[in-house]
Amino acid sequence: MSVSNLLENWSQFRHFHPVDDKPHDPYKWAMSIDIDACSGCNACSVACYAENNIPVVGKERFQHGQQMHWMRIERYWPDHDFDFPEQGAEFLPMMCQQCEAAPCETVCPVGATNHTADGLNSQIYNRCIGSRYCSANCPFKVRYFNWYDYPTDETVWPAEMNRQLNPDVSVRGKGVMEKCTFCVQRLRAAEVTAKGEGRIVREGEVQTACQQACPTSAISFGNLVDPESRVHKQWQAQQVEMNVDEQEKDKEPGGSHLRGYRILEELRPYPSVMYLERVRESAI
Amino acid sequence: MKDIREDIAWAKINRDVLVSLENPRKLYWVIVFGALSLFSVGLGCEIYQYQVGMGVANLNNPNVWGLYIATFIFWIGMSHSGTLLSAILHLMHADWRKPIYRFAEAMTTFSLMTAGLFVMVHIGRLWQFYYALPYPNDRGTWPNFQSPLLWDAMAIFTYLSSSVLFLYVGMIPDLAICRDNLHKGWRKKLYTLLALGWEGTDRQWRNFRVTYLTIACFLIPLAVSVHSIVASDFAMSQQPGWHVTSFPPYFVAGALYSGCAAIITLFIILRYVFRFEDYMTKSILKKTVRLTFAIAMVWTYLNAVEFAAVWYGHDMDAKAVLIQKATGPFAPFWWGMVFCGSVVPLMLAFKRFQTNIPVLFAVSLLLNLGMWLERWMIVAPTFSHGYYPWVWDNDQWPSLIQWGMVMGSFGWFTLLFMVFCKVFPSVSMYEVKEMVYHRSLHLKKNETAGQGAH
Amino acid sequence: MHRFLRLSFMLMGLLVASGSYAADTQKPTLTTEDDLGPQVTQPIEFPHYRHAGLKNPDDPTNSDPSKGGMEIDCQYCHTYARRSAVAGIPPLQKCIGCHQNIESVRNKPRIVELFKYWDAKKAIPWKKVHDLPDFVRFNHERHIKRFVEQQNRPTQEACGYCHGDVKSMTVARRSKSLAMGWCASCHEKNHPVTAEGGTPIGNQAYWYKFQKPVVASSDGVVKAQGPNDCWHCHK
């Protein structure tokens, strides 16, 4: 990109959705997670390790908070005092929310994290210099830094174990940031196939690893601009809009009966992941 | 008490200053040796961290920045007082700055260089740092001009190069003196080269003054902008606790504050090791101390503004961070900051301490400690208590590697500074002469006025 | 004072102007002529010119190996390229499939070597000639679909965009830069959306706002750029 190109295309290079004159077309990958269905079993997280070559850091590094799980299951207890958690715990799968106005993107000094045309928040390992500003600025703290050089660490992928590595995903060396990619390698493969056939990716044609594993099918993933997709239908049914920081339904006095919400929406990152509230029986 | 004696002969000035290039007290060598050892420790830590990975610094997911960035801000801040003394006071014609501005200016340069090191130390892939530079390349990629870090890099680089230029230009007449008074060795060659054939002609002096003034004018906005941009590293991000409107002035005030404190420290050291008692007089020290006190109060005020704005504001997350600072695991350091930064300087209000060198030395060190803590307390608590409670972490004690590098940076700075003072005249000879001349003129005027000759 | 400022402003202006000019002309060019990479020693010196080179019109039986090739399509052997992101190397089986029936060259040293590997059922340790960094994922399939299948470009031309004129080489050598700016320079170009005969290519690839097709002012042909987000090649 030459200077003139840079100047001409600056607005596109730094193109932020949501803007009304640039709707997503034909893809906007999005997710919805029903935390009422989520049982907290961690199958998604393990699937993510398997799919995305995530290093197992070991006890000592985990103790220092250097774990790399792109997808973590958070377990919440009620805020008030209680003797016993009589309504169980709340489990929340948390990974990169692929924000539309991602706080991480603006601050990266080298532009290693960008927005893609299909609504993903990309992370380019080979461009990253490791300033960690993106992580500093991430409200969800879902970006994970390679504190050590895991590919050369004998405890992480010893001989044979390294044969499990997925060749479609780069193995990250020390000093770069990484995070959930919505399994971009699968998305791109599906997009390329669809392109070759002159169509767009169909609903159900591509799954993320977590969605595929989830035993309770709590995770739906798909193309938000495809009216046929389950994700589109869910977002619509829950009246969750991408481009707002407070949903209409949340302004209703007394609350609405809808369950869809996005986490830390008020900070205006416009996350691409909608959560559905947990439900508990009122009769017991 | 006089800023300087009016009866010092110009030749004595030359002699006294030039002697510092050759024969300091023993303490000088002790300091240089100490600095060198500290620096080696830091260097060792960096080599280890470079080879093994950033993990050895015991940083983790929420706490991604740690002491490196805190110390980076500290050093950037330290650099500001040099500019204050040399450029701002120059424009304001405060001539008492003349004997001390040279080393303050050197301090600016070296603390900026130290700060730059922390940027390097901090990034995960040091070997790829050039990706952050805007240069045409075969990948066709550019850095992200939207990132405050990039502004930061540019601001610091500009500031550093301007400071070096300013320091150098201001030194040219003195280098010529050195050239003319030293007769052998590599130094002679060095001074000859650097003096650029200065002969002290009227034309040279005229051009010199214009150049010096221009750079000074250029430097002042730059200095203010540098620390404002450092403040925007934080203010432009989304984390709670960094969004008070007064953040940039708060940073600038903090910067001047720590710089002034450092000037007092170095003033006392230089005065002793180079026997500069005639030039770095207690009177000048007193003025510096008063300036420091004023800035300390400005800083305290801005600090209070920040707390109040957070406390009475609507941002509950920022408030939670503030409460966490005051009561959480960082409380000792936070209260330490308040004590060192706002309470200790009150001592400077008392006249009897304003010239008491041992007390001032101790106080100036405490002030600097306070300012360092301030920077740490800006960075760390927000990270460990951000928007997302799941990752809250109160067990984030920096590893010895981090501490080693912080110590190493002090060693590095002191080393550079001490070497500078030994190689270049750390008191501006020609300006002291000017000062003496002006004072004596003034004195004569007063005398004649006293005699009622008119 | 004035003079001094004038000088510095002039200097700065000159610096900015020359810097931006340099940056602007830095645009990598799409090399057309061969700018050959190092010669790679392969276990068997595979003569590409003999297999894929143009036929010699004076030699209809193709008996003289020094003169002409057999015009075998690249995809005849490199079949993976159209089906997979990686082109791979054809299995040994493929070579043998033909060569077991070509008695005339059976005793040539390279063929003898080839059969040695086959008899031992050992894979030939070919060296990679076009070896991109591991974090770059070029997709062969997509490019063949786009240029050969949909735009009806001859295979050798399409492959040659990146691999150069392999049909004239013995062992393949890298002839293009393959640097990122070089790739991007092609993606920044407008390529015709319709095939030469006017056949519309399916409405693929051009949904992205960035790459919406435009009618080129020069020739009135509908054109579009290649994808330009980093995650197409780095992931």
Place this chain on the structure above:
Amino acid sequence: MIDSSSIKQLAGHPFDRRDFLKVLGWSGAAVALSGCGNTSIENGKETVVSYVEAADYVIPGVAVYYNSTCAQCDAGCNINGRVREGRVLKLEGNAASAINRGKMCGLGQAGVQHHYNPDRVREPLLRKGDKGETISWDKAYALIAEKLNGVSGEQVAFLSGAVSGHLKVLLGNYLESLGSKNLYVYEAVAPAVQRAANKKAYGTEMPRFNINKAKVVLSFGADFLGSWVSPVHFSQQYAQFRKGVDGQRGVLVQVESKMTLTGANADRWLVVRPGTEGILALGIINALGASGVTLSGDVAAAVQGYDKARVSNDTGVSVEHLDKLVALLKERTPSLVLAGSAAEGYAHGSQNAAAINLLNQVLGNVGKTIEASASVPFPQMIPAKGNTAALKTLNDDLAAGKYKVLFTYATNPVFTAPGSMKFKANLAKAGFKVAFAHYLDETALEADLVLPLDSALEDWGTQVPEYMAEGAQINIQQPLMEKLHANTQGMGDILLTLVKQREADKYKDFADYYGYLRGSLLTIKGALGSGGTDDDTFWDETLTSGIIKLAGSAEQLSGNASAAGLQLPAAAAADAQYSFHLIPSVTAYLRDGRHTNQPWLQESPDPLTTIVWDSWVEIHPKKAAELGIVEGDVLEVSSRTGSIRAQAYLFPGIHPDAISIPLGRGHEALGRYAKGYGVNPFQILDAVFDQETGELALHETRVKISKVGQRIIVVKDEGAAGGKPEQRRIALSKSTDQVKLSEEV
């Protein structure tokens, strides 16, 4: 993303599937890892590995998927392995499976780490003093033959984990050829009491539980989302149950003393005094009777006296909750009552289970949400179910020095036998011990001869799940890639070789286990419903689908649970010296500890405590405050049998009179990712057994705790906020009257 076209191509390929795998591999060449090598454009530095011969569907860069069966637990999930360039990369669920329907749990997915585990045994090892000496397979077989020479069948025993399908057939045949009847099937964590109670109540050991048809599920400690019976299957049913049965969202009530993963998902989690689950069940029946549900005479008699006040007093469940629960059960039918290991792990476990099953009967759930399951029409293939009663018998025999040759396979009793059994010492009394093992685990270390096994991803086999989801099925296990290590053998091949030592003639037609398997399945293909297809087609189809589905039987449940003989003891009195109940918890991923060496599982946080890589002692915060214990305090937990030390974790989901330590960690062997992490609570379990089945009463051990005076940092994922959302809008919750689930997508 099943690439169905490639699977079809596989089915139609003329080569034998076996030869194929050989061609498939990269000829043993090194596999280029992506991302960590080359960072610039290079020429001629790396080698590109090509195939010698390749099937049409094998394309470098494109994955091929093969169906097989998960061997990580006995649920029998059907898996779909993603294979690239001859390496298996990832295990995904087979969408055609009735059990897991394309889904996988983390334990199953970690199967690849079992396969690629660096600590697998690679060569047959013969004990030489304290060390193992590598020997050849021929020598090993000869040695076994030699040791068996002149030994009577009585003096040979085979200790196995749960085993089914053709392996079980072959194992039976082998023991028969030895004239031995001593097959001991031992699983440390198995629903053995459950099976007996079900048999009694419903006439079948493992009926089908239809969670998705129930409006209320009342579970007494059954962790069906975590580790109970067939968790992936139940998780899917649970999802449907939550979405609503006839538009009404299912209600889950969990009764237990220590919160399990299922308990954490309950609408109402009721903490009970350990061991009083049966009393609560009878109390509910009594209350149901009082609220107008007709009870038969003997039932009414049995629940006589279990009035609310007494039950509430005994169990600690408030009368208010009891009332609500009874009203809910009465109003919303059908419901489903499940009895899990927490209710069964007592000396009166069978009684507890019987009382709970009786509740199902009273609620009329039998035949509605509990149905008869279909069974495979080949009884010899039906799984041999493990329990600890078998181990007890074996242990007694070993102690008596009865066995001259002992084989062990797929179980690790030295690690899992309760400390009070002193199994390790007794094992030493066996003459010659042969361990068939994947790892040098604690049991293999005691063996005289260790024979390395193929992993499930490189071996052939059939497996019959104990819990059938829909109809019956036989699962096919097939290699997903070439053998990783040259000198390992499949268990089937080993048994075939061994049985040939005895009866060469009978098995001469089978070159190897693959041949045996293929031959056996072909002979019964008529019974498998494919009588008309020719052999090759049948075989290809079988391998392609990985499942042989059989029609379900229409058999009815007996539904004759009676209250006769129901004798529940009163709530256990406090033990002055050992004041805590020890609840050894079975976690979803570590189970009995055989998979602890798979690092994904070690680093996968425990869902409830988020602790990784270590053991912990769960204790209620109030109790901890009373005892001055804070998180990370190292506690000494002593029972009458022994004591262990572990860090405290303050956990609200536990009865204050109980503490809980997870099973599965505390290995002294097994491998680099398991050894030295955590403690093994099996070591301190007292020898208390269920009175009816003889099964080990896992929850009967009483312990006392004391602070050691050391405090460590608990390695866990949860941060300083301790999992409190701190007023932030993060994990939100609504009650059912605030939502309209029927309007949702």
